[in-house]
Amino acid sequence: MLALATMNGLVIGAIYALAALGVSLVVGIMNVINFAHGELYILAGYFSYILADTLGMHFVLAMVLAVALVFLFGIFVEYTLIRPTYGNDMYSLILTFILSIVLQNAYLLIFGPYPNKPPGWVGGATHVFGAFYYGNQRLAALVAGAVVIAFVFVLVKKTWFGRIIRATSQDREMAELNGVNTTRLNMLSFGLGCALAAAAGVILAPVFPVTPTAGVPVALTAFVVVVLGGMGSLWGCVVGGLILGLVENLGAAYISTGYKHVFNFIILILVLLVRPAGLFGRREA
Amino acid sequence: MALLEGLRLSKRFGGVTALSEVSFTVEEGTIVGLIGPNGAGKTTLFNLVAGALKPDSGRVVFRGEDITGLSPNIVCRHGIARTFQVTRPFGTMTCLENVGVGVINSPRSESDGNWRATALHYLETVGVEDLAFTEARHLNVVQKKKLEIARALATRPKILMLDEVLGGLNSQEIVQAVDFIRRLRDELHLTVFWIEHVMGAIMKAAEKVIVLDQGQHLMEGTPEQVVADSRVIHAYLGE
Numbered sequence: 001m002l003a004l005a006t007m008n009g010l011v012i013g014a015i016y017a018l019a020a021l022g023v024s025l026v027v028g029i030m031n032v033i034n035f036a037h038g039e040l041y042i043l044a045g046y047f048s049y050i051l052a053d054t055l056g057m058h059f060v061l062a063m064v065l066a067v068a069l070v071f072l073f074g075i076f077v078e079y080t081l082i083r084p085t086y087g088n089d090m091y092s093l094i095l096t097f098i099l100s101i102v103l104q105n106a107y108l109l110i111f112g113p114y115p116n117k118p119p120g121w122v123g124g125a126t127h128v129f130g131a132f133y134y135g136n137q138r139l140a141a142l143v144a145g146a147v148v149i150a151f152v153f154v155l156v157k158k159t160w161f162g163r164i165i166r167a168t169s170q171d172r173e174m175a176e177l178n179g180v181n182t183t184r185l186n187m188l189s190f191g192l193g194c195a196l197a198a199a200a201g202v203i204l205a206p207v208f209p210v211t212p213t214a215g216v217p218v219a220l221t222a223f224v225v226v227v228l229g230g231m232g233s234l235w236g237c238v239v240g241g242l243i244l245g246l247v248e249n250l251g252a253a254y255i256s257t258g259y260k261h262v263f264n265f266i267i268l269i270l271v272l273l274v275r276p277a278g279l280f281g282r283r284e285a
Numbered sequence: 286m287a288l289l290e291g292l293r294l295s296k297r298f299g300g301v302t303a304l305s306e307v308s309f310t311v312e313e314g315t316i317v318g319l320i321g322p323n324g325a326g327k328t329t330l331f332n333l334v335a336g337a338l339k340p341d342s343g344r345v346v347f348r349g350e351d352i353t354g355l356s357p358n359i360v361c362r363h364g365i366a367r368t369f370q371v372t373r374p375f376g377t378m379t380c381l382e383n384v385g386v387g388v389i390n391s392p393r394s395e396s397d398g399n400w401r402a403t404a405l406h407y408l409e410t411v412g413v414e415d416l417a418f419t420e421a422r423h424l425n426v427v428q429k430k431k432l433e434i435a436r437a438l439a440t441r442p443k444i445l446m447l448d449e450v451l452g453g454l455n456s457q458e459i460v461q462a463v464d465f466i467r468r469l470r471d472e473l474h475l476t477v478f479w480i481e482h483v484m485g486a487i488m489k490a491a492e493k494v495i496v497l498d499q500g501q502h503l504m505e506g507t508p509e510q511v512v513a514d515s516r517v518i519h520a521y522l523g524e
Contacts, residue, residue, distance in 0.1 A: 160389050160400075167375045167386045174373045176357035177335060177366070179390030179440050183356075 003131050005253035006246065011138050011207070013245020014145030015200045019218055020225035020237040021152050022196030028169035028232040029189045031089055032082055035096040037197050038219025039103035044070045044198030045210035046111060049118040059121055063202040067195050074194025078187045086186075107212035115209035118202070137206055144203045149238060152196065156234060165189060169232060197222075221264060228268050230281025239279060243267065287346075288313040288476050289334065289365075289444055294343035296329055303329040305500045306343070311444065316470055316477040318487040318508070321497035322521055327480045328370070330497070331446055334478075335367050336360035348443070358390070366442035370449045372429040376422035380432055383421050384408055387439030407435040410469075426453050430462075438469075444476040445469070451483045459483055463490050488512065496520070 019041060026034050034040075047066035051057045057065070081099065085091035121140050125133040156162035168175040168185055176182050200218070201210070208214070225244055229236020244264050251263040271279060287310040296304045304326045311317045319327050332338040334345055336357040344353045347363055355363075366387075375383050384404040408414040411431040416424065421432060430450055437445060447466070451459050463486045470477050481487045487494060488508040496503040496511060498520040504511065511517055 160385075163378065163382050163386060164389070166378055167383075170375045170377065171373050173337065173357070174369075174375070175386065177337075177361055178387045178436060179358050179361040180386065181358050181390075 001253055002250075003129065004134070005249045007128065007134055007138070009246035009249035010242065011142045011145070011245070012204075012249065013242035014142055014149065015204045015241075016218070016221050016225050016245050017238045017241025018145055018148055018200040018203070019197055019222035020229070020241050021149065021234065022193040022200075023219075023222045024226045024229075024232060024234070024237050025165070025189055025196070026193035027226065029165060030082070030186050032092045032190070033089070033096070033223075034190070034193065035093065035219075036077075036100040036103060037193075037222060038215025038217075039100045039107075040070050040074065040194045040215075041197040041201035041218055042107065042210050042212070042215040043073065043103065044201035045118070045205035045214075046107065046116065047198075048202045048205060049116045049210065052118045053116075059119055062118065066202050067198040070198035070201075071191045071195040074191040075187055077194070078190035082190060083183070083186070104212050104215075111212065113212060115211050115214075117209035118205050120206045135207075141203050141207055145200070148196075148199045148203070153234060161188075217261065220261075224264050224268050228271055228278055230275075230278025233278070233280035236278055236280035286313055287311065288348060289478065290346040291330070291334070292344045292346065294330070294333055294340045294345070296326075296333060296338060296340050302500050304333070304340075304497075307497065307500070307502045308343075309495050309502065309505070311476060311478050312493070313443075313476055314470070314474065315492045316467070316479060316490050318491035318494040319478065319480045319497065320482075320484070320487060320494060320511075321503070324499070325497040325520075326500040327497055328448060329500075331367060331448055331478075331480065334360075335365060335446065361390070361440050361442075364441065364443035365446065366437035366440050366444070367446035368430075368433045368437055368448055368450055370452060372426070372433045374421035374424070374429055374432055374436075377420055379418050380408060380413060380421055380424070380435075381405065381417040383432060384436050384439045387436045391439060391441045404439060407439045408432075410438060410473075411435040411465075427458060430454075434469075438473070442475065444478055447477065447479045447481075449480055449482060451481060451486055459486055462486070466490060484512070 023037055026032055044066045047069050048062045051062035051065055052059045081095045082092050120137045122136040124136050126136055126139060128134045156165060164180055168180055168182055172182060221244055225237055225240040229240030247263045247267055248260050252260050289311040291307060291309045293306045293308055294304055295306055321327055333340045336355050339354040344351055352360055352363055381404050384407050385400050388400045388403045405414060405417060408417055411434050413428055413431045416428060424432060451462055454462060466477060467490055469475055491508055493505060494508050494511045495505040496517050503516055503520060504514055
């Protein structure tokens with residue numbers, strides 16, 4: 001039971017980390033909290049369901065296309081809803097909160113309350129560590145999550161786009177004075193943040209089917225991960241995501257499934273008591 | 286000829302008039318000092334030129350082009366770079382990456398296939414190439430100031446605006462810094478617009494000094510004329 005719960009924790013933890021990276025990116029650069037993050041995660045799940053199941057596309061193509069569509073939707077949201085509110089964080093908070101409700105109801109209207117599931121990538125199960133059989137789909141989700149996380153790390157640490165992201169999130173005015181077009185950067189990063197939610201969505205949808213409100217707990221956990229890991233820290237997102245994924249599943253296995261989300265908040269409170277800036281947060285940040 | 290020109294610039298913050306109808310010119314290739322008591326409006330003037338603030342009225346003209354109210358990144362691309370009183374490096378990035386931000390966003394970045402070499406060149410120009418791979422937050426005050434100048438230079442400015450770059454330096458460092466800035470001007474064919482409280486340095490370096498007092502253009506002239514002027518002495522020392 002320990003090994004199985006650990007595996008489950010790693011899979012869901014990787015997805016939390018991915019969702020949290022998107023939140024962290026947008027908060028770090030734009031100081032905007034996107035309350036509709038979870039609904040974008042679900043949107044990508046629906047897109048990949050329509051593309052792969054209804055239209056019969058290959059599942060990889062459907063996933064890539066779904067993420068690209070959510071990226072474009074994110075850019076549209078930034079342009080229409082977020083950009084006019086620069087300078088007032090409260091407005092963007094309220095607007096994205098409204099967006100999340102609108103999207104949830106739109107999903108309910110279009111897809112109904114039933115769970116929808118895009119086709120799996122692989123079938124069968126693998127005998128892990130000679131201890132138990134584990135679904136290949138979940139293992140593939142874990143690998144895919146790790147690959148996308150690695151991609152984000154390379155993007156932020158090694159490319160010019162990433163260096164400009166880091167410079168802008170540290171000192172926006174100074175970055176502008178050095179020629180950075182922060183308006184365009186905002187648009188791209190918001191789109192990228194949404195695309196990361198979408199990546200988490202398409203990876204997890206074949207395991208946990210999408211419903212109109214299934215994004216809420218994921219987004220909530222992503223916010224907790226960002227605070228737990230420390231604002232603006234990529235490693236914080238990864239470690240925080242894995243910790244929460246593990247705690248949730250081990251807690252559910254050994255104590256009770258009913259308290260799944262309570263464990264997260266207990267961990268969060270304990271960490272913040274000792275390290276107010278989060279696990280990897282810098283004091284000045 | 287005038288490289289940079291301010292025409293009747295005014296800026297109010299609430300009820301406080303920070304600048305009132307201030308006009309000035311900075312001639313190409315010169316070092317122009319901007320002095321005045323605390324609260325005279327020197328930094329506000331810099332902010333209006335650099336695009337950090339928009340003037341309530343008046344215009345900023347750079348190389349014959351009206352740049353009033355453009356956003357800072359566009360102003361930067363026109364060839365105006367500035368440093369701050371308190372240095373503001375991107376702390377968790379290396380010095381090379383710090384300067385690289387300026388390189389990659391400069392108008393000629395297309396020709397910079399190798400941004401590292403270009404960034405290193407500017408670190409060498411200011412003499413901190415040894416620290417290329419050190420995170421900027423570990424630098425001491427003097428090194429941070431040099432880094433900030435290197436980063437500003439990397440944007441290929443025509444004019445470098447320095448805001449109290451000598452603050453916190455000892456007298457020996459000040460002498461070196463003044464020599465360095467004059468050398469920069471000569472070698473890179475720059476124009477320097479320079480806010481400074483260290484009067485000795487301005488006296489030595491500047492060809493022209495503009496004096497602001499309480500948001501007004503008090504006078505301008507050679508350093509000798511300025512220090513001998515009774516209005517300037519009055520503004521600094523009172524009755």
